Amino acid sequence: MMIDMNETKLQTLAQVQSFLAGTHDIALRVPKSEYYGFMERVLKRFEYASLSRCDKGWVLRYLEHMTGLSRQQLTRLVLRYRKSGKVVKKRQPPKNGFHRRFDATDVSLLAEMDALHGTLSGPATKKLMERALLIFGDERFERLSGISVSHLYNLRDGTQYQSRRRHWTKTRPTGVPIGQRRAPQPNGSPGYIRIDSVHQGDQDGVKGVYHINAVDSVTQYQLVATCERISEAYLLPVIRQLLDEFPFAILGFHSDNGSEYINYQVAKMLEKLRVEFTKSRPRHSNDNALAESKNASVVRKNLGYAHIPQQFAAQVNAFCAAFLNPYVNFHRPCFFPETVTDAKGKERKRYRYEKMMTPYEKFKSLPEASQHLKLGITFEQLDAIAASMSDNESAAALNKARQQLFKTIFAA
Incomplete structure (x- = not known):
């Protein structure tokens, strides 16, 4: 049953009060599409702005009864009417959707x-x-x-x-115990490297190659080399290769407590080079944390976890020297921490975006950086390497060489 009600016959507030009293238990509603026009007509008919506070309350009760809107909604709409003389929607949805800045x-x-x-x-x-x-x-x-x-x-x-693009889930890195009884103290000078080994997996009881990862404590300048085994005959030449390839003089050598580094042969070689030899302390996991973090973010990310047979050590080592090391040092940005001491004397690390740069840029930014260069190496030579290709070109060359390397390995 439909009821056609002509509410315009309610001309006085006394009639409105009688109407509300007689229809208290009856649900009468104006169609939702007519809310705004109905409210505007009622407010104009009763000259709402000139009414007393009590009479305004009766008008609001009438509108609330006929529309079903809450008192808060009605108050906002009435305020809008008093400002503009109309009751309209304040906002309209965008016709063509929101503007997208990035397409x-x-x-x-x-x-x-x-x-x-x-x-x-x-x-x-x-x-x-x-x-x-x-x-x-x-x-x-x-x-x-x-x-x-x-x-x-x-x-x-x-x-x-x-x-x-497809995402590859990063495998949880394996923790490696680290070092000597004293942490290195570079005091802002490059040349204090932290070194660690990364094993490239076993297969059917056969060992894979070993990656030697060396990272400078101050500049994060990083070199990766590969050898068949970590015995003396294979490891010592690789360590010497890494020490020679750093553009600055090596002053300190920090490792974990593994026997591949803590032995007389390595100590003798470092003593001959007049390089300080330190190793990590027990229950001080940060002593070699920089090298371990680079194991995950650089070595594992670029060389993965799959088994690489030992006979491919020379090819992997050539790949690291020609593609991985230049990309990491000249084209891959890194965070560099800033130590802030609060009022209580507690030191906190802050990693600010403005301090992000490549390891080579960090090295050049050091005070009197040229004094740390090895004899025969100049910044003009290093700048030429950095400018020889863009970041994206270097990454593309790295990816292409890596694909060819693993294609050769897996085809064997």
Whole structure:
């Protein structure tokens, strides 16, 4: 049954009061599509602005009864009427949707950048895109270079990004006990390296190759080399190779307590080179944390966990020297901590985005950096290496060489 009610016959507040009293238990509602027009007509009919406070309350009760809106909603709409003389919707939904600052092209570029560099952290990826625009002049990254780190992760979580590339779940790294009875004390000078071994897996009881990972404590300048075994005959030449390839003089050598480093042969070699030899302390896991973190973020990320037979050690070592080490040191940004001491004397580490740079850039930024260079090495030579290719070109060359390397290994 439909009831056609002509409420315009209610002309006085006395009639409104009688109406409300007589329809207290009856649900009468104005269609939702007519709320705003109905309210505007009622407020004009009773000259709402000129009513007393008590009479305004009766008008609001009447509107609440007829529309079902809450008193708070009615109060807001009445306030809008008193300001403009109309009761209308304040906001309209956008006709063509919200403007998107980053389109499908930007998402594709982000996926390409992550594929080249192995999905680095958000700040590192942002820094790479800034470098691509400002240093290497790649205008495709003009919008992405200004993206916030939090929104970068939003784009990575989107369906457009997910449809363009596949993610590989990182395997949990294996902890390695570390070092000597004293932590190295570089005091801001390069040349105090931390070193660790990474084993490339066993298969059917046969050992794989071993990677030797050496990282400078101050600049994070990193070199990776590979040998068949970690016995004296194989390991000592690789350690000597790493010490020779650093562009600055080596002053300190810090390792864990593994017998491959804590032995008379290594100690004799370091003593001959006048290099300070330290090892990690018990219950001080940070003594060699830098090298272990680089094991996961560089060695494992680029060489994986799969078994590599020992006969391929020379090929893997050549790959590291020609592609991995130049990419890591000249093209891969790193965070550098800033130590802040609070009022209570407690030191805290702050990793500021502005302090992010490549290891080579960090080395050049040190005071009197040229004094630390080895004899016969100049910054002009190192600058030429850094500028020989862009970050993306170096990453592409690294990926291509790695694919060819593993294709050769797995085909054997």
